Amino acid sequence: xxxxxxxxxxxxxxxxxxxxxxxxxxxxxxxxxxxxxxxxxxxxxxxxxxxxxxxxxxxxxxxxxxxxxxxxxxxxxxxxxxxxxxxxxxxxxxxxxxxxxxxxxxxxxxxxxxxxxxxxxxxxxxxxxxxxxxxxxxxxxxxxxxxxxxxxxxxxxxxxxxxxxxxxxxxxxxxxxxxxxxxxxxxxxxxxxxxxxxxxxxxxxxxxxxxxxxxxxxxxxxxxxxxxxxxxxxxxxxxxxxxxxxxxxxxxxxxxxxxxxxxxxxxxxxxxxxxxxxxxxxxxxxxxxxxxxxxxxxxxxxxxxxxxxxxxxxxxxxxxxxxxxxxxxxxxxxxxxxxxxxxxxxxxxxxxxxxxxxx
Amino acid sequence: xxxxxxxxxxxxxxxxxxxxxxxxxxxxxxxxxxxxxxxxxxxxxxxxxxxxxxxxxxxxxxxxxxxxxxxxxxxxxxxxxxxxxxxxxxxxxxxxxxxxxxxxxxxxxxxxxxxxxxxxxxxxxxxxxxxxxxxxxxxxxxxxxxxxxxxxxxxxxxx
Numbered sequence: 472x473x474x475x476x477x478x479x480x481x482x483x484x485x486x487x488x489x490x491x492x493x494x495x496x497x498x499x500x501x502x503x504x505x506x507x508x509x510x511x512x513x514x515x516x517x518x519x520x521x522x523x524x525x526x527x528x529x530x531x532x533x534x535x536x537x538x539x540x541x542x543x544x545x546x547x548x549x550x551x552x553x554x555x556x557x558x559x560x561x562x563x564x565x566x567x568x569x570x571x572x573x574x575x576x577x578x579x580x581x582x583x584x585x586x587x588x589x590x591x592x593x594x595x596x597x598x599x600x601x602x603x604x605x606x607x608x609x610x611x612x613x614x615x616x617x618x619x620x621x622x623x624x625x626x627x628x629x630x631x632x633x634x635x636x637x638x639x640x641x642x643x644x645x646x647x648x649x650x651x652x653x654x655x656x657x658x659x660x661x662x663x664x665x666x667x668x669x670x671x672x673x674x675x676x677x678x679x680x681x682x683x684x685x686x687x688x689x690x691x692x693x694x695x696x697x698x699x700x701x702x703x704x705x706x707x708x709x710x711x712x713x714x715x716x717x718x719x720x721x722x723x724x725x726x727x728x729x730x731x732x733x734x735x736x737x738x739x740x741x742x743x744x745x746x747x748x749x750x751x752x753x754x755x756x757x758x759x760x761x762x763x764x765x766x767x768x769x770x771x772x773x774x775x776x777x778x779x780x781x782x783x784x785x786x787x788x789x790x791x792x793x794x795x796x797x798x799x800x801x802x803x804x805x806x807x808x809x810x811x812x813x814x815x816x817x818x819x820x821x822x823x824x825x826x827x828x829x830x
Numbered sequence: 831x832x833x834x835x836x837x838x839x840x841x842x843x844x845x846x847x848x849x850x851x852x853x854x855x856x857x858x859x860x861x862x863x864x865x866x867x868x869x870x871x872x873x874x875x876x877x878x879x880x881x882x883x884x885x886x887x888x889x890x891x892x893x894x895x896x897x898x899x900x901x902x903x904x905x906x907x908x909x910x911x912x913x914x915x916x917x918x919x920x921x922x923x924x925x926x927x928x929x930x931x932x933x934x935x936x937x938x939x940x941x942x943x944x945x946x947x948x949x950x951x952x953x954x955x956x957x958x959x960x961x962x963x964x965x966x967x968x969x970x971x972x973x974x975x976x977x978x979x980x981x982x983x984x985x986x987x988x989x
Binding site for chain 2: 547548549550551664665666667668669670671673674675721724725727728729730731732733734735736739740745747748749750751752754755758759762763765766768769790792830
């Protein structure tokens with residue numbers, strides 16, 4: 472993968488100049504560029520042949536064709552300061568017994584017996600259960616919580632996952648339990664923003680179940696992994712996490728609605744716990760990360776979100792804005808897919824939904 | 831500590847940029863702006879006070895907070911935050927790294943990512959709760975206070 476670190480500052484000037492370039496680059500018709508190095512090479516060639524007439528624009532493009540992922544952006548920083556560590560060095564140790572997933576139905580390898588499946592479908596059909604409501608409950612709670620949880624999950628002595636590396640190594644966050652909670656919370660809030668845009672009937676339930684799930688899991692992890700023995704102390708921690716959560720959600724909401732600077736200070740206060748020797752390049756990278764996730768979510772239809780067709784874009788990939796044509800194309804394909812699904816008489820009752828797939 | 835002239839000059843510039851950083855709408859325990867201005871004023875060799883040393887006397891609110899505070903060990907409490915703010919980190923700043931800080935700050939202040947990754951009214955006026963963000967902002971800015979009945983309505987009906 473090509474690295475562009477030490478060459479030039481990225482994202483200088485306005486994005487407006489960048490628009491033609493992005494459009495060219497998006498020829499591949501993909502929302503995310505997995506190998507941004509190759510993508511950039513491709514895009515650059517395209518840009519050169521197209522704009523060879525005006526050398527000024529060419530220079531502009533060359534200067535700005537470094538569409539970087541948040542991770543690469545964070546790595547461009549030359550600040551060597553190590554953050555002061557005020558943690559009391561309590562590493563997270565993996566529990567001895569098998570704790571997660573608690574229910575066998577939630578394990579990835581579990582297969583529901585055919586007769587149970589058939590019985591379930593029969594029940595849904597006879598009682599005409601609202602599957603959207605069912606899906607908005609524990610099903611989504613489990614799925615979306617595990618998405619958030621895995622982003623920064625880490626245990627002492629275990630290799631960090633790719634996304635966790637971004638948070639703990641690139642952003643130099645401490646490897647503690649409360650830091651894991653803050654990162655998880657940030658991702659949950661990103662989902663909250665999308666959940667509010669679901670129909671009112673279902674939206675609240677999504678949020679409620681996600682929160683329920685979070686606190687049930689934290690309580691379990693406190694006992695099993697952090698070796699908290701007293702229920703009273705665990706309660707204290709939970710209350711504290713609840714306070715942190717309400718504060719963070721308010722702060723992020725304000726930042727999301729107003730401007731990047733406010734969002735950055737909210738991130739600084741919560742994710743970086745008000746660390747004094749903050750690296751502002753890191754703040755910028757996180758703001759970019761948040762806004763790009765929200766962009767992807769804003770382009771996702773209600774139906775797709777309800778069906779769980781969403782995953783966070785990893786920090787080492789970058790998101791380019793879609794052109795109106797590409798957006799229309801994608802929407803058309805999504806509509807086709809769900810139209811066929813709705814029309815098909817063989818679609819199982821549990822896969823049916825009344826949510827809109829056009830928004 | 832002997833900092834080179836270019837580093838000091840760059841830090842001065844950074845302080846100038848930080849002064850233009852928008853102030854927070856409500857008062858938080860720590861302020862990004864004042865804490866960073868304090869940090870870089872020291873590097874720039876400018877006289878100035880740290881955000882924390884400005885008011886040595888504890889206010890009534892702070893005393894109340896200390897009394898009513900529970901001993902929650904994980905959360906960041908005021909005293910720990912104060913300790914963090916009072917500590918002088920060894921930054922090892924170079925001219926290049928300060929220039930990067932300035933660039934990052936300017937990017938944030940120009941609202942680049944909000945305009946580039948525009949999510950539109952779909953998320954700013956979400957279908958489930960169209961006035962959610964506007965109400966928060968009005969409350970923060972003091973434009974429209976939440977009354978007892980509007981709060982009650984939110985609790986009961988969720989909207």
